[in-house]
Amino acid sequence: MHVREFASAETELRPMSRWLREVCTSIGAAPAVVDDAELCANEVFANLCAHAFPAGGHHCITVSLAAAPGGVQLTIEDDGIAFDPTTAALPSPPQALDSARSGGYGLILLRSLAQDMRYERSGNRNRLTLVFVAV
Amino acid sequence: MKLSYEDRADGVRLIRLSGRLDLEGSHQIDLKFATLTALDQRTVVVDLSEVDFLASLGLASLVKGARTLGARGGRMLLAGPQENVAKMLDA
Numbered sequence: 034m035h036v037r038e039f040a041s042a043e044t045e046l047r048p049m050s051r052w053l054r055e056v057c058t059s060i061g062a063a064p065a066v067v068d069d070a071e072l073c074a075n076e077v078f079a080n081l082c083a084h085a086f087p088a089g090g091h092h093c094i095t096v097s098l099a100a101a102p103g104g105v106q107l108t109i110e111d112d113g114i115a116f117d118p119t120t121a122a123l124p125s126p127p128q129a130l131d132s133a134r135s136g137g138y139g140l141i142l143l144r145s146l147a148q149d150m151r152y153e154r155s156g157n158r159n160r161l162t163l164v165f166v167a168v
Numbered sequence: 169m170k171l172s173y174e175d176r177a178d179g180v181r182l183i184r185l186s187g188r189l190d191l192e193g194s195h196q197i198d199l200k201f202a203t204l205t206a207l208d209q210r211t212v213v214v215d216l217s218e219v220d221f222l223a224s225l226g227l228a229s230l231v232k233g234a235r236t237l238g239a240r241g242g243r244m245l246l247a248g249p250q251e252n253v254a255k256m257l258d259a
Contacts, residue, residue, distance in 0.1 A: 068252040138224040145259035
């Protein structure tokens with residue numbers, strides 16, 4: 034298990050991505066798995082920074098990576114407000130680029146790209162676990 | 169994130185993006201991209217062949233430009249996405 038803590042700041046998105054790609058590659062994940070894990074981690078992390086801490090303050094987001102059969106397991110933990118992405122409503126898919134919404138696609142990406150997604154809240158902490166497997 | 173553009177003789181505006189279209193990349197190009205897509209009845213082709221990462225916030229920038237164009241009688245086409253970017257768009 035590889036674990037790193039990041040500040041809940043948009044400036045941490047790229048360092049987090051770089052670390053994630055290095056770790057996933059080092060544990061032998063296929064390129065497509067690395068891409069999917071990076072994209073989903075970015076979506077979750079960016080949304081946490083934007084929405085999870087309405088009162089502001091200094092918070093940490095913990096990202097964990099482990100090898101899983103055929104891929105990787107990504108776990109993201111935070112102490113922000115409760116939000117369960119496994120049950121949140123999805124936006125309607127757009128018919129064309131110019132009729133699309135300009136936001137809300139993170140959930141669609143998580144549910145499309147992850148083979149498994151689990152959420153739990155324990156005390157004041159959220160834990161989201163995603164599994165990505167090579168197809 | 170880098171942005172360049174050219175106006176072709178057939179009236180099409182070709183916008184080339186290069187780099188990561190994530191939150192930071194969107195911030196870098198949003199204003200310029202919005203300005204370049206505020207056109208009446210024109211076609212804008214966005215060349216994504218050198219975009220190696222597209223997050224939903226980056227897609228939001230593209231969608232905003234497409235909606236502006238559409239509202240003014242034009243259209244936006246996305247061209248040449250890399251495999252991972254195409255997968256994100258298809259999702």
